[in-house]
Amino acid sequence: MYFYDKLRDLRKLKGFTLRELADRSGVSAAYISQLENGNRGIPSPEVLMKLSEGLNTSYSELMDIAGYLESTPSTEKFQSNPVNLRRFLRENELLFDGILLTEEDKEWVERMLTVLFWKQRQESKVEDPPTT
Template sequence: MNFYEQLRDMRKLKGFTIRELADRSGVSSAYISQMENGNRGVPSPDVLMKLSEGLNTPYSNLMEIAGYLEQPQDSERSKDYVKPRVNLRRFLRDNELSFDGVELTEQDKEWIERMLTVLFWKDKKKDEKTEV
């Protein structure tokens, strides 16, 4: 399966139309359509970054299927690989973030942090009550 077929399948699997992916990624719907029909070359890493955000798919996956990165052989993949744990509070504070193509301000990130704090605080209190 080539890059264009895989891109189309990823988009459809997420349930997005070409226009929805264009809105989410900032890549024009005409360009996406041309890519999926095989009428364009493999996009640049910058375009792949935008598409990865729009598809909510790891950038490295798109870079692999586009041929920019070598795909590891099964024998090279570690069965015991554990993804590193990310401190979400630090991640929110230390990174420039966007959601569905909208850049988040410092105030947006602060509100997200507050909502997560409340959400997990409630769950922690529930767990403490059930333990008693």
């Protein structure tokens, strides 16, 4: 898999559009698009730093997939680090259908997710009664 495939996969995994990544990183959407389409070579370490901040991922991971770092067996496969969703909601400016969410909106999203996960856990406890 090429760098541009991995960059696109990582952006999509994080749930960002090209415009959102551009806004978060300071790298133009046009340049990111060219990178993802394979129309540009590997970006400089400085650009990778900006992209890592915009993607909320480690700089060393991007440096590795770009080929700047020597791969070790544990890093040869693309791995994603889990993101704490509650923290992500609280610490980032978020858009939904083009509308910037307020702090109150984000609190409601957090509450709704909490209810959904609590309900799912309760239902799974009913389906799997404890064995004695």
